[in-house]
Amino acid sequence: MKLILMALICFNTYANIHLSPPNFDSYVFVDIKKITSDIQVDFQNKEVIATTTIEFENFQSGKPIFDLVPDAIQTEINGITVDLPEISSPDGETKFRAVDKSLPAGNHRLMIKNKITENLNFTWWTGHLNMAFWMTDLNDRGYLENYIPTNLEFDQFELELNVELGSEKVNEHELFTNGELRTTPTGFHVKYPDYFTSSSLYFHLAKKDKFEKKNLSFTSMNGKVIPITIYSSNNSNVRSAETETLAVLSELEGIFGAWSHPSLVVYVAGSGGMEYAGATRTSLSALGHELIHSYFARGVMPVRGNSGWIDEAIASWRDKGYQYNPSTGFYTTSMAAHSVYRRNTDYRAYNEGAKFMAYLNYQLSDQGGLKTFLKDVYSNYKHTSITTSDFKKFLENFSGLDFTTDFARYILGQRKGHAKHEHVEENPYHPRLSKQDYLDLL
Numbered sequence: 001m002k003l004i005l006m007a008l009i010c011f012n013t014y015a016n017i018h019l020s021p022p023n024f025d026s027y028v029f030v031d032i033k034k035i036t037s038d039i040q041v042d043f044q045n046k047e048v049i050a051t052t053t054i055e056f057e058n059f060q061s062g063k064p065i066f067d068l069v070p071d072a073i074q075t076e077i078n079g080i081t082v083d084l085p086e087i088s089s090p091d092g093e094t095k096f097r098a099v100d101k102s103l104p105a106g107n108h109r110l111m112i113k114n115k116i117t118e119n120l121n122f123t124w125w126t127g128h129l130n131m132a133f134w135m136t137d138l139n140d141r142g143y144l145e146n147y148i149p150t151n152l153e154f155d156q157f158e159l160e161l162n163v164e165l166g167s168e169k170v171n172e173h174e175l176f177t178n179g180e181l182r183t184t185p186t187g188f189h190v191k192y193p194d195y196f197t198s199s200s201l202y203f204h205l206a207k208k209d210k211f212e213k214k215n216l217s218f219t220s221m222n223g224k225v226i227p228i229t230i231y232s233s234n235n236s237n238v239r240s241a242e243t244e245t246l247a248v249l250s251e252l253e254g255i256f257g258a259w260s261h262p263s264l265v266v267y268v269a270g271s272g273g274m275e276y277a278g279a280t281r282t283s284l285s286a287l288g289h290e291l292i293h294s295y296f297a298r299g300v301m302p303v304r305g306n307s308g309w310i311d312e313a314i315a316s317w318r319d320k321g322y323q324y325n326p327s328t329g330f331y332t333t334s335m336a337a338h339s340v341y342r343r344n345t346d347y348r349a350y351n352e353g354a355k356f357m358a359y360l361n362y363q364l365s366d367q368g369g370l371k372t373f374l375k376d377v378y379s380n381y382k383h384t385s386i387t388t389s390d391f392k393k394f395l396e397n398f399s400g401l402d403f404t405t406d407f408a409r410y411i412l413g414q415r416k417g418h419a420k421h422e423h424v425e426e427n428p429y430h431p432r433l434s435k436q437d438y439l440d441l442l
Ligand SMILES: [Zn+2]
Pocket: 289, 293, 311, 312, 315, 429, 430
């Protein structure tokens, strides 16, 4: 008994290492326990430098894998300087960073210093910094790795940011974020919930009062009061988004259950939208789509690219009015049959994925339909990461039906003569944005 208890205590709640892609060559995936990043803003030289400490455990000896898109200025493992080369997955699907030193299994500490160069601008005439960690699930390496070192999406960890602006500048800026925010004499400190992954965090620093803003609250069905911040450069967008947000929250709570994030941040700007955990950057028309992603995508989360179709299919199924259909209306897809190293979502999730959900809704008629099933999934698996085979298992346990043939045909492309190629069809809710589009959102 004592031993079992000990094992339970030692087992980190969010040790997701069993969800990592397979280790290869001398490289090993690791479990990050905590990331602390000090982000130093140098207004004189117009530079932003992140110094990040990562506490992690590797479960077998090898060179630990992380990711960081920009080059590191300095890397230390357990206090010793090392290189952090970019390496390819064995099938060339994606790239990562690995510490160029084999480490024994156990707990280690990594320090990486890098310059943040994407999605920021210094306004020289006013001396302000506008900066955001914009993300996308449509490109390879689209998450936090573009700004600071982190893990692949499978992992959940504690994360704290210290943004140092200096005592003169701090009061001239504001930070929109989905963590616990504290203003310090020289900057901002943010602590994020420990269920977060590399795709959860919302971070947008701007000149104070650059945006029209409204703070309000929503009393959840479980009695919790959820603080909401809605902001936009246009005041009428803020007012429209307020009405829409409250209406969609009531709709989603009524169907899937209580809102699970500590707050909600809505930034109305640009075309389409992107989801974060309890936050979104969105157009007014994509707002409902992005809010359901706080349930499926950033509430129940995908382990990797191959599970990304689940949440886009659910959100698109809602966009089309929770359809019900005895047939899928398509022949086959392989939207969940990509490389195990793939990190982005297959485009077919929006169209064929939504049709598959309408078909499941029909299949589950006797059990209350897909809404009842998804409510059950959300209630049991929110703040955890799931794979396609988990989703299939949940469906089968819930219904007592066997979905092997349907998944093989419609999701995994295991049918003769299937169209292997993903047709890249822009979705109005998630259009691909250009570098300039992202800068314009700052
Ligand atoms: Zn979406």
